[in-house]
Amino acid sequence: MRVGFIGLGNMGAPMVANLLKAGLAVIVFDINPAAVAAAVAGGAVAAGSAKDVAAQSGLVLTTLPSPRHVKQVYLAEDGILAGAGKDTVLVDCSTIDPQTARELVSAAAANGRQMVDAPISGGTLGAQAGTLTFMVGAEADLFARIEPVLKHMGKNIIHCGGPGSGQVVKICNNLLLAISMTGTSEVMALGARLGVDPKVLASAINTSSGRCFSSDTMNPWPGVSPNAPASHGYAPGGTAEIMLKDINLAVDAAREVKQPVMLGAASQQLYQMLIARGWGEKDLSAIIQLYRDQ
């Protein structure tokens, strides 16, 4: 089976490399010719459009920046649905809102095609190492068919439920990340101001009930987690801009179902404030600057 891949950005490019390394034939398309050339140099075959990729592939993967791009690539005249055969499975790995994800699955079904939402987490490092997490929304049989392919690129392939549920899990997780990163920043800055060594503070929290990924793995105070962005000038990792994009998806999805998200909305505005001060391209853990830069 040949695998199609559309969207060769920071995430897509290393994912293609891992598919090739696993011995799969990969057909690629991107609007950026340089990205295509690099993939071809690595062993992929180029196609002329998303439609062409779909026409030649048993499974098509997409990693695209926004709902607008995803709609365009799937629904346009030279898009995926126009080219995909009856048995081709479509897997969108972009992070988009659950409503759009479900609309696309329905549009695909109306065309007789099977589509899956499978957003990823793990960042560019995870993409390169093949240790990504995939959060998959799909019927059980469909999940079983795509899991072996995703295994070449990821370590955790989580079946989240039916169509759209991959996106729901992704935005819920990322909203909680935003809240706990902001909260960790508050208490690290508070503890330091009250005279406690940040390394000792983090170490105590990490064996107690405040423990979280943002305290024990990606601590926002410089020098606490040696490999974290905070210890390297807040070079991303995931940028504050992308964090805000994900928060916005979650807050908007909550609005659709009339669900309040008080801390989520507060984090949203704090990231907005951080970005307004020019920190948008830094790592999301730079949110601690709001509590230190005074």
Place this chain on the structure above:
Amino acid sequence: MRVGFIGLGNMGAPMVANLLKAGLAVIVFDINPAAVAAAVAGGAVAAGSAKDVAAQSGLVLTTLPSPRHVKQVYLAEDGILAGAGKDTVLVDCSTIDPQTARELVSAAAANGRQMVDAPISGGTLGAQAGTLTFMVGAEADLFARIEPVLKHMGKNIIHCGGPGSGQVVKICNNLLLAISMTGTSEVMALGARLGVDPKVLASAINTSSGRCFSSDTMNPWPGVSPNAPASHGYAPGGTAEIMLKDINLAVDAAREVKQPVMLGAASQQLYQMLIARGWGEKDLSAIIQLYRDQ
């Protein structure tokens, strides 16, 4: 060496039991005669006042409900400082504000006595099992002297730095717990409303960047963490009232040093709202009711 113990409540009583089990001689005092009688029935010796306890002990432990009580027990005419000998070490395990903790250490030093702040976490279950965490603020030599005694009651004895730092670490940890419990409640309720199975949602978060103690150990959605209060009608554990008391200590300490705590203050008000609705004596994870009870 005999150990004195003042404050035989839900935490103090099982801590005394563990000291006795370790073969130590324990002298106790509490204003509640029934609590004293229970300790004596377990092998402790009763004294007539805090002063008497201190006069007969090489090390005195206190677990009391508020800064006011702690001041009273240490500073009153029949209090600890009036009775303690030169070599007696004083260890306050209550959770109070760092400023009061430091004032008491200074008051003890002015009397030629050595005092330590060592607030605990782990709840009544941890107190019974002897698996508490102690967060200790003390000079290094003093820490070395008390650590062996604390080991009889706890698993993690963390040296947080000089006087007051145990309290700082405690309130920082608990503020982060409040924030992440509230945040976890928001996203669990959001994900469920968007159609995802809460168990699947929690399981995905727990291997991702949203992972925290409140998602993987004390999840607020019923049935997700089988042993958590949420799975048992929100029977506490730590009550919402006590959570709010700890948040208040942290927000007030932040105020003293002019440090903003945006999410902390939002959590504070949400717990206030929960308690105003009559949930104060339920477990702190009942905060999820604000997002479900509609």
Place this chain on the structure above:
Amino acid sequence: MRVGFIGLGNMGAPMVANLLKAGLAVIVFDINPAAVAAAVAGGAVAAGSAKDVAAQSGLVLTTLPSPRHVKQVYLAEDGILAGAGKDTVLVDCSTIDPQTARELVSAAAANGRQMVDAPISGGTLGAQAGTLTFMVGAEADLFARIEPVLKHMGKNIIHCGGPGSGQVVKICNNLLLAISMTGTSEVMALGARLGVDPKVLASAINTSSGRCFSSDTMNPWPGVSPNAPASHGYAPGGTAEIMLKDINLAVDAAREVKQPVMLGAASQQLYQMLIARGWGEKDLSAIIQLYRDQ
């Protein structure tokens, strides 16, 4: 000159009545035949489509529920732009986001047509009494041309600046209304809980620095403002649902320009919480229930 009017809802119907009362010829369209019949009974002439209205009118007014409807009515094949003559002025009185408003003005200009945004405030009572406020975004000469017509329906015709500025002013005003209504609710409930008579409290605030429209005209505590919805079972006035719709427009517009709105976002979530509890069709001042219903 004949005036076209599209959108004969709670606001549009009485506005048409006032135009007719002023002796103007009015041509109307609505997708709801009953609304059209009522306007015709009052003296208006019915047209078969938005395009037909525009083809026969020197000035076209629209009052529609959302950006999607506005786009549809202006841009569809049988829409306003397809019918309007070179000298016809188009005036949209709907409340929509500034970005969409500016896009429509540009689309009209590309067709050689002049369009104005003129959202209104004052509610159905103001629409009936002809005392609405119009917040108009238009070049100065265009403003001068439409002002006399708007005067038949409103008391304050405010020139807010160029295209889109009417919408900006509307959403800024309404966001501040949401914040001050929520804030007034907090302090009215707090003062009452602390034992002060709400009428006395409001009266003192209304001559002091806390004074605002929500305290002195539409006070949320029952009985304080005799004519306010709070004194009549929170019968709207403007509903909580519409308040939230306007808050959402403002928070989204802020997001577009990376501007933080901390209190705006908190009010947004509190209205979400109110609506989730089933109060969406009550007056916006019912937000005080979050502080009383415990």
Place this chain on the structure above:
Amino acid sequence: MRVGFIGLGNMGAPMVANLLKAGLAVIVFDINPAAVAAAVAGGAVAAGSAKDVAAQSGLVLTTLPSPRHVKQVYLAEDGILAGAGKDTVLVDCSTIDPQTARELVSAAAANGRQMVDAPISGGTLGAQAGTLTFMVGAEADLFARIEPVLKHMGKNIIHCGGPGSGQVVKICNNLLLAISMTGTSEVMALGARLGVDPKVLASAINTSSGRCFSSDTMNPWPGVSPNAPASHGYAPGGTAEIMLKDINLAVDAAREVKQPVMLGAASQQLYQMLIARGWGEKDLSAIIQLYRDQ
């Protein structure tokens, strides 16, 4: 009747001047000799202590910076209660928490003395012009006795109810001021960023439902209210520090009665953030810097 006055700061000094201008005999005390000398130069008589002031006066006024100072001046050995005769009325014009105010009224009553809480608003300009607002908590007959004296210093003498209610009204009003000033700052900054002239925006809001003291009298955008601090480099007026002190009193009083204040707590943290950036001595309207200084 002679009037005693204790506390000759920015507010007290001009209040004494207005009492003297009205022909009253005034006996003063302050711990700052220069303040006493200035009052004496204006015609007042100096006493040696608070007790001495009380012993010679039929009515004693106090304006002091904090609950701690008020307690000291009333309850100390050389304090007011030690000196006041049976018929002397005590009027505390300081802003303190309602609980302390009520405790002091009870302490006075236990000594057979009548005490009133009468906090003021209007700032130093109002104190000089004799146009202050007094918010008075007192029984009706006592209010009638003191009103004529307060009239020499203020324009609005509001009877808020029984003991403590003056403080409740004061902190409720000031909390709402904090919220509406912060909210006005958000929307002024948002409107400007979206391209609307701030003067036009304010003018439209001031005839609409967003209207408040902070928009129409003390607008935070420079140049909108010509006499406001914002138009004079944010020279205070009331400082951000004092605003935060008042917010803290209100949020703490709310905590005592388990009343949530979501926007109040958010404003509290935003003022904390402003002060942490070094703006504490500027006018409270400088909160807009959080939305502009980026």
